[in-house]
Amino acid sequence: xxxxxxxxxxxxxxxxxxxxxxxxxxxxxxxxxxxxxxxxxxxxxxxxxxxxxxxxxxxxxxxxxxxxxxxxxxxxxxxxxxxxxxxxxxxxxxxxxxxxxxxxxxxxxxxxxxxxxxxxxxxxxxxxxxxxxxxxxxxxxxxxxxxxxxxxxxxxxxxxxxxxxxxxxxxxxxxxxxxxxxxxxxxxxxxxxxxxxxxxxxxxxxxxxxxxxxxxxxxxxxxxxxxxxxxxxxxxxxxxxxxxxxxxxxxxxxxxxxxxxxxxxxxxxxxxxxxxxxxxxxxxxxxxxxxxxxxxxxxxxxxxxxxxxxxxxxxxxxxxxxxxxxxxxxxxxxxxxxxxxxxxxxxxxxxxxxxxxxxxxxxxxxxxxxxxxxxxxxxxxxxxxxxxxxxxxxxxxxxxxxxxxxxxxxxxxxxxxxxxxxxxxxxxxxxxxxxxxxxxxxxxxxxxxxxxxxxxxxxxxxxxxxxxxxxxxxxxxxxxxxxxxxxxxxxxxxxxxxxxxxxxxxxxxxxxxxxxxxxxxxxxxxxxxxxxxxxxxxxxxxxxxxxxxxxxxxxxxxxxxxxxxxxxxxxxxxx
RNA sequence: CGGAGUGUAGCGCAGCUUGGUAGCGCGCCACGUUCGGGACGUGGAGGUCCGGGGUUCAAAUCCCCGCACUCCGACCA
Numbered sequence: 001x002x003x004x005x006x007x008x009x010x011x012x013x014x015x016x017x018x019x020x021x022x023x024x025x026x027x028x029x030x031x032x033x034x035x036x037x038x039x040x041x042x043x044x045x046x047x048x049x050x051x052x053x054x055x056x057x058x059x060x061x062x063x064x065x066x067x068x069x070x071x072x073x074x075x076x077x078x079x080x081x082x083x084x085x086x087x088x089x090x091x092x093x094x095x096x097x098x099x100x101x102x103x104x105x106x107x108x109x110x111x112x113x114x115x116x117x118x119x120x121x122x123x124x125x126x127x128x129x130x131x132x133x134x135x136x137x138x139x140x141x142x143x144x145x146x147x148x149x150x151x152x153x154x155x156x157x158x159x160x161x162x163x164x165x166x167x168x169x170x171x172x173x174x175x176x177x178x179x180x181x182x183x184x185x186x187x188x189x190x191x192x193x194x195x196x197x198x199x200x201x202x203x204x205x206x207x208x209x210x211x212x213x214x215x216x217x218x219x220x221x222x223x224x225x226x227x228x229x230x231x232x233x234x235x236x237x238x239x240x241x242x243x244x245x246x247x248x249x250x251x252x253x254x255x256x257x258x259x260x261x262x263x264x265x266x267x268x269x270x271x272x273x274x275x276x277x278x279x280x281x282x283x284x285x286x287x288x289x290x291x292x293x294x295x296x297x298x299x300x301x302x303x304x305x306x307x308x309x310x311x312x313x314x315x316x317x318x319x320x321x322x323x324x325x326x327x328x329x330x331x332x333x334x335x336x337x338x339x340x341x342x343x344x345x346x347x348x349x350x351x352x353x354x355x356x357x358x359x360x361x362x363x364x365x366x367x368x369x370x371x372x373x374x375x376x377x378x379x380x381x382x383x384x385x386x387x388x389x390x391x392x393x394x395x396x397x398x399x400x401x402x403x404x405x406x407x408x409x410x411x412x413x414x415x416x417x418x419x420x421x422x423x424x425x426x427x428x429x430x431x432x433x434x435x436x437x438x439x440x441x442x443x444x445x446x447x448x449x450x451x452x453x454x455x456x457x458x459x460x461x462x463x464x465x466x467x468x469x470x471x472x473x474x475x476x477x478x479x480x481x482x483x484x485x486x487x488x489x490x491x492x493x494x495x496x497x498x499x500x501x502x503x504x505x506x507x508x509x510x511x512x513x514x515x516x517x518x519x520x521x522x523x524x525x526x527x528x529x530x531x532x533x534x535x536x537x538x539x540x541x542x543x544x545x546x547x548x549x550x551x552x553x554x555x556x557x558x559x560x561x562x563x564x565x566x567x568x569x570x571x572x573x574x575x
Numbered sequence: 576c577g578g579a580g581u582g583u584a585g586c587g588c589a590g591c592u593u594g595g596u597a598g599c600g601c602g603c604c605a606c607g608u609u610c611g612g613g614a615c616g617u618g619g620a621g622g623u624c625c626g627g628g629g630u631u632c633a634a635a636u637c638c639c640c641g642c643a644c645u646c647c648g649a650c651c652a
Contacts, residue, residue: 012585014585014586014587014602015586015587015601015602015613016586016587016600016601016602017586017587018586018587019581019586019587019588019644019645020644020645022645022646037644039643039644040643040644040645094576146576146649147646147647147648147649149645149646264652265651265652266651266652267651269652282650282651282652283652284650284651284652285652286650295650297651299651300651301651302650302651303650303651304650305650319650322652325652332652333652334652335652336652361652481610481611482610482611484610513610513613514609514610514611514612514613514614515610515611515612516610516611516612516613516614517612517613517614518612518613519611519612519613520612520613521613523612532611534611535611536611544611
């Protein structure tokens with residue numbers, strides 16, 4: 001038996017922290033020899049890292065196969081015409097990697113695969129008898145991220161599992177969605193992750209009902225809010241923002257213009273006038289499908305573009321360029337307000353309805369208006385929920401407790417797409433009455449490479465990674481203290497072979513290094529268990545079994561090692 | 576895309592202000608002494624100083640133009 005020896009393994013560990021890595025999971029992935037960067041946001045997965053990825057993928061396969069999903073492999077290179085058909089060739093924008101072939105035909109590197117799979121299923125499925133159907137693949141995805149960061153957490157090339165479901169009707173879609181939801185909970189649990197499923201926004205992909213699976217982590221890029229009382233949890237982009245009452249209850253008298261030379265931002269205005277931001281009206285100009293719109297939110301609030309787009313029923317929403325703002329208001333950017341605006345639809349957040357003694361731009365250079373009252377001085381065409389929720393808001397679900405905030409890494413998302421893609425791409429079937437119907441679709445993603453990073457983020461200490469046994473590249477490492485000692489090496493090899501025979505992934509550290517070096521590497525890489533073969537214990541026919549997570553050590557007889565290791569691993573792999 | 580910064584040996588960095596032909600630590604190779612938590616000594620290998628142009632007798636160093644990478648921001652008026 002030969003197997004895996006550290007003396008020959010391609011595991012380039014690093015003693016020092018590479019300058020390129022900011023967050024702990026990225027640093028450890030580089031130091032432990034899992035990853036190397038090739039270019040911005042593009043990574044090579046070294047043998048050890050790839051083993052972990054394969055274990056994650058295997059868990060995903062087992063759980064998805066168990067709910068009847070079938071694996072297939074879709075193309076990375078996808079024709080533009082398909083994306084034009086769904087309207088996303090333009091909608092996806094700069095984030096899409098585009099290329100042309102020698103005949104000048106346009107393609108993209110798939111950022112996702114709804115178009116391809118819908119076209120496929122549309123072509124092959126004709127009858128309700130062929131539904132429901134769930135298909136998935138594990139594949140490289142390409143997104144030219146505006147700013148790749150955090151190593152593999154936001155890469156431009158990454159591995160994703162994406163699944164697509166096809167049902168006859170909304171009820172079927174609901175059932176499928178629930179099945180995937182539960183499968184996801186099992187997948188992440190088996191990966192050793194604590195995840196929170198939160199209500200999310202469906203964004204550019206379209207669709208209605210959707211949840212994100214979040215790994216809570218300081219470095220997470222997504223902000224979520226959750227209710228400690230009723231369990232409501234949502235991405236801040238999606239969370240319904242319960243309005244708080246306007247801070248003052250009396251009019252300030254007649255509206256009045258004040259000179260505010262060069263004061264353009266809310267912060268500057270707050271300092272200049274001594275009025276708190278929550279009494280200001282922030283006026284933002286957008287083009288909704290080309291039509292100008294003014295959106296009003298309280299000065300200290302953040303406008304949520306998705307909510308605005310939904311409120312307007314707009315498919316394309318972009319900020320108005322500064323020239324356009326000047327045209328509409330007659331004033332430079334920074335002095336816009338709702339008073340006297342014409343030719344623009346005005347949409348207000350609930351919170352500004354009923355505002356009294358408010359401050360806003362005067363639509364004239366270097367001037368603002370004070371003492372503004374809702375109804376008397378300005379109004380809106382529509383009032384709705386426009387702002388991004390924040391921690392401290394009243395829970396929109398139970399209306400009792402205050403929401404708490406957290407940040408998370410999104411490792412998975414489940415969507416109910418409905419018929420958006422099936423209609424755009426003509427994926428129809430004949431129902432039992434022979435009537436043509438669009439297929440009801442769902443899609444379900446898991447960021448595989450990101451999941452690996454999230455696991456490290458959740459499982460490490462000062463010495464290195466602490467792999468959950470289910471995803472550890474190897475479960476055990478056998479370390480003879482002195483590689484040149486024949487007795488130790490012989491005993492170590494025997495233990496190592498027994499572990500293999502018992503089906504345990506093991507590595508033999510046969511390097512002629514000082515013990516400290518080998519221990520440090522073992523801790524850094526994060527093998528769940530280390531079996532040390534040293535002179536002291538060996539004299540009594542024993543070895544040392546040391547667990548990485550709690551640093552506990554036992555000293556079984558040579559004949560008992562496999563049983564002890566097996567028992568410990570099994571205990572740690574339970575759910 | 577805007578702002579800031581960095582690019583010198585495999586990795587982490589100094590040298591640049593004040594121009595004179597490149598250095599430190601770790602790693603790597605050889606030998607010796609060591610050997611239970613990243614040993615020590617001796618000897619050694621390894622560099623288009625990101626690229627291109629310019630100034631100069633002379634450029635890692637000064638100037639110009641590119642490129643790459645990192646961080647911050649990109650609705651927050």
